[in-house]
């Protein structure tokens with residue numbers, strides 16, 4: 370496609386240049402010689418050239434625009450492919466808004482620049498060179514005049530052009546500010562209205578808009594001035610040239626056709642120079658975008674795999690071990706989120722993690738799924754350090770129901786099927802039934818085809834939680850990770866979900882982070898955590914006797930339960 374586009378570019382440039390010869394021919398052979406036949410054939414030739422130009426221009430425009438669109442489409446895919454594999458801590462350091470703008474704005478800029486500005490620059494360069502050669506062939510003296518005029522026109526263009534560009538950039542920033550402001554207000558519209566802040570927000574927003582308008586006004590003033598100056602200088606120079614050339618024609622040193630062709634080429638050269646100068650700034654902007662995109666494409670995930678990872682023993686039941694694990698989050702390197710954790714999670718058992726908020730329970734799950742690697746110690750799965758396993762195998766073996774159910778803005782089918790892509794409709798429905806979600810799904814306007822809204826806003830917390838559970842049930846993993854999975858439920862749905870969970874947990878290694886006593890009491894092993902460390906382990910009865918922290922947690926639970934009654 371690139372070579373086709375270049376070919377079309379060359380053809381159109383050549384035709385454009387030969388048009389000048391056509392002009393010369395029409396004037397000299399037609400008008401001056403006074404021959405009707407010659408004029409007709411000259412015009413026919415001109416029409417032929419113009420047809421060729423039309424076809425060439427179509428191909429050039431189509432092919433270059435195609436290339437621009439293709440490059441940006443490929444870049445979008447490449448950037449997204451890279452982003453989805455990056456380690457989660459990358460997204461703590463880089464704001465999602467900024468990544469989005471890489472994916473949309475930067476790629477769109479490249480698309481428009483490759484599709485139009487770059488193509489314009491290439492074409493203008495060709496025309497500039499070709500035009501200058503033709504000028505030299507036509508008249509050396511007048512060419513020297515043109516070459517002297519070029520800097521006179523170019524200097525104000527470059528000076529003003531820079532000013533305009535700077536203003537254009539700040540204009541863009543001002544518009545981005547407008548977008549950010551409006552976005553925040555729209556997202557928090559209920560808070561705005563509930564505090565009756567509409568009028569104040571209106572004024573503040575109007576301020577942002579007017580600020581952008583002021584910047585834009587300065588920009589368009591500079592730009593209008595630039596255009597006026599350039600037009601004046603260009604046509605002034607052409608008039609001067611016409612005068613000199615006209616004198617030569619009158620003196621018989623030059624034909625009228627030659628002068629006509631000369632003016633044609635001079636205008637072509639002037640326009641080409643103007644175009645190159647104008648798109649130069651945009652090409653620089655594109656270079657900036659391209660650099661940022663390429664930098665993003667070069668980032669490697671910090672969660673690395675061995676080149677030949679070890680196979681997971683399928684026949685063995687799953688044992689999980691933490692060996693002297695120390696871990697701090699990359700964004701908080703000074704505080705240990707996990708402090709010397711030693712823990713064995715036996716096969717097919719239910720292990721409950723309890724402890725105050727911030728104890729490191731969720732962090733333990735994150736390490737197990739290798740969203741982060743510990744700075745010290747090992748996490749083992751069936752005796753193999755998880756860093757030696759294939760990442761897909763490791764994560765396929767685990768089913769996670771997070772603290773806040775994560776739903777995608779799609780229908781119920783898609784959201785449950787996230788657990789197992791190839792599941793049939795019947796399997797999805799069976800999973801929903803086991804998660805006690807089938808009933809309420811049936812009552813949604815379009816049943817399983819109902820759209821759930823962004824992040825599932827059209828469902829209650831308990832309903833979202835049950836869809837997330839159905840997803841994990843469908844996945845049918847060896848190890849189940851439940852992060853306070855019943856926390857968002859009311860008493861009735863908790864009863865339903867608990868029933869579903871009991872069925873799900875049977876004969877499966879289950880790690881459950883729980884506040885509710887019901888889950889904890891039945892667990893085979895309870896791990897009491899505090900401030901990143903394991904404080905006590907045991908079952909409910911023994912911990913009641915031996916662990917101060919566990920006693921306190923239980924008391925709080927009972928008190929709260931009593932309060933709720």
Ligand SMILES: Nc1ncnc2c1ncn2[C@@H]1O[C@H](COP(=O)(O)OP(=O)(O)O)[C@@H](O)[C@H]1O
Pocket residue numbers: 461698699700701706724725726727728729730731732733
């Ligand atoms: N992404 C993160 N970056 C930095 N610190 C974090 C991050 N996530 C959690 N923490 C911190 O790590 C500690 C343990 O958190 P967490 O494992 O979520 O506790 P919990 O036991 O309540 O689940 C807390 O002090 C928390 O502030």
Ligand SMILES: [Mg+2]
Pocket residue numbers: 730731772852
């Ligand atoms: Mg937590």
